[in-house]
Structures are given as structure tokens and as C-alpha cells.
Amino acid sequence: MRLIDSHCHLNADRFDGDHDRVVGAAHLAGVERILVPGWNVASSERALACADRFGWLDAAVGIHPHDAAKVDAAGWARIVAWAPDPRVVAIGETGLDYDRVFSPIEDQLINLRLNLVLALETGKPAILHCRSAVGRRDAQDALLGELRAAGVGGPGWVAAFGQRPPAVIHSFSGPLDYAREVIDLGLAISFSGLVFRAGEEASAGVAALVPEDRLLVETDSPFLAPPGAPRSRNEPEWVRVTGEWLGDHRGTTPEALGPTLIAAYDRTFPTPRRTM
Numbered sequence: 055m056r057l058i059d060s061h062c063h064l065n066a067d068r069f070d071g072d073h074d075r076v077v078g079a080a081h082l083a084g085v086e087r088i089l090v091p092g093w094n095v096a097s098s099e100r101a102l103a104c105a106d107r108f109g110w111l112d113a114a115v116g117i118h119p120h121d122a123a124k125v126d127a128a129g130w131a132r133i134v135a136w137a138p139d140p141r142v143v144a145i146g147e148t149g150l151d152y153d154r155v156f157s158p159i160e161d162q163l164i165n166l167r168l169n170l171v172l173a174l175e176t177g178k179p180a181i182l183h184c185r186s187a188v189g190r191r192d193a194q195d196a197l198l199g200e201l202r203a204a205g206v207g208g209p210g211w212v213a214a215f216g217q218r219p220p221a222v223i224h225s226f227s228g229p230l231d232y233a234r235e236v237i238d239l240g241l242a243i244s245f246s247g248l249v250f251r252a253g254e255e256a257s258a259g260v261a262a263l264v265p266e267d268r269l270l271v272e273t274d275s276p277f278l279a280p281p282g283a284p285r286s287r288n289e290p291e292w293v294r295v296t297g298e299w300l301g302d303h304r305g306t307t308p309e310a311l312g313p314t315l316i317a318a319y320d321r322t323f324p325t326p327r328r329t330m
């Protein structure tokens with residue numbers, strides 16, 4: 055199956071010294087695109103280094119909600135300075151996490167707004183992490199409110215992005231009506247191994263709902279191992295498990311789905327730099 059991994063933290067230290075093998079295995083498994091997102095300043099810099107080392111990998115720079123309270127003005131200035139770089143195809147990951155709340159919610163909201171403004175200014179989509187505690191949806195509802203307040207779907211964003219998605223909901227989690235609303239705002243949705251976890255049953259319905267030109271799949275390596283992958287460290291080659299799940303829930307074959315995923319990736323994250 056031809057595959058993408060739209061969210062893979064090869065910049066995590068758990069991959070130190072092992073990049074050639076992991077990226078090689080992904081390529082052998084059919085993975086043709088990998089996006090490496092940062093979560094703070096240092097990991098954003100390491101994402102750029104991954105894109106240097108492997109010319110077919112893409113990077114994103116930004117601040118994760120977990121790190122929202124830890125970044126200072128000088129750190130944010132480095133993210134802003136990297137954003138126009140041709141290796142950078144997206145801003146993030148950013149978003150809201152009301153489950154673990156490693157940064158206070160007020161800091162998460164301020165950070166999310168900064169990252170959204172940077173996405174709008176650069177015309178590079180925001181990668182959005184959004185998690186509530188199991189059985190809750192307060193983070194999803196807050197995210198929808200923030201997207202609307204930022205004008206996503208309105209004229210400024212349409213001028214910057216045209217028909218391209220202005221943001222990606224990464225590692226989708228949430229109810230069906232929330233999915234419908236983000237799709238209506240023009241966002242892309244990316245599915246990870248989270249879909250196999252208890253409490254995430256709504257994802258099967260959402261998988262059938264996403265327009266094919268905004269449908270993405272990811273591992274979120276080294277996290278969220280799908281069934282069959284090593285729990286200790288997920289790797290990009292395991293995106294095939296979630297890719298097959300996606301095909302099942304859309305009533306299509308992996309062979310038919312693969313080229314669609316690649317086209318959706320290239321439409322969401324266009325770059326003149328990519329050679330494969």
C-alpha cells in the first residue's frame with residue numbers, strides 16, 4: 055500500500071542514532087511522505103535537521119499545548135524566524151490538551167492563538183492536537199470557538215490558503231458532530247493509532263465522513279502504537295495498520311486509498327522542495 059505518515063516525531067530522542075533504519079523501514083513499507091512536527095523550540099530545530107538529512111521528509115515548527123507555559127519570547131521568535139523556511143510545510147504542533155493540562159489552560163489558549171496567527175501569515179496549515187479527558191469534549195468545543203474567533207473559514211484565511219486546508223486535526227479524537235464542524239471549516243483530519251483505543255469509537259464514523267482530498271493518516275511515533283506495533287516505540291512503518299483500518303471504514307481497498315492519501319498530503323502541505 056502507498057502510504058503517508060502526516061505526523062511522526064522522528065525528532066524525539068527515542069529515535070537518536072536510529073534514523074536510517076527507521077526511515078528505511080518506512081520507505082520499504084510504502085511510506086512516501088513523512089512530516090516531522092516540533093513541539094517546542096529544540097524539537098522544532100531537530101525537525102529541520104530531519105528534513106536536511108532525508109530530502110523527502112518535511113518539517114513543522116511550533117509549540118505544543120504541553121509546552122505552552124515553557125516558551126519565552128526569544129523561543130517564540132525562533133519559531134517565527136523558521137516558519138518561512140522551505141523545509142517547513144506547517145505550523146505545529148499546537149492545540150489544546152484539557153486531559154493532561156501540563157500547561158495551564160490560559161497559557162494553552164494564548165499559545166494556540168499565536169500559532170494560528172503564524173499559520174495565517176505564512177499560509178502554512180496549523181497542526182492541531184486536541185484532547186479532552188475520556189468522555190468529555192471541552193477541549194474540542196474550545197478549539198472550535200478559537201478557530202471561529204481566529205476567522206478560520208473567513209476571507210483572510212481563504213485569501214491565504216485558497217482551497218487548501220488551513221489546519222489539520224492531528225490524531226483525531228472526538229464526537230461526530232465536532233468532526234462535521236471542523237470539516238465545514240475546511241480543515242483536514244488525520245487518523246492515528248488512537249482510533250483503536252477504548253473511548254475513541256466515534257472515529258470509525260468520522261473516517262467515513264472526511265472528504266478524500268482532506269483525509270490524512272499518521273503514527274504520531276513514538277507514541278500511539280496501533281495493534282501489532284511495539285508498545286515501547288511506534289515507528290512510521292506501522293502507519294499501514296491505521297491505513298488499512300481507514301480503508302475498511304471507507305469501504306475501499308488499500309490499493310485505491312494509497313494514491314488518495316498521497317494526493318491529500320501534497321495538497322495540504324505543498325512544497326517546491328519535495329523530490330522523491
Ligand SMILES: [Zn+2]
Pocket residue numbers: 061063091147274
Ligand atoms: Zn505529535
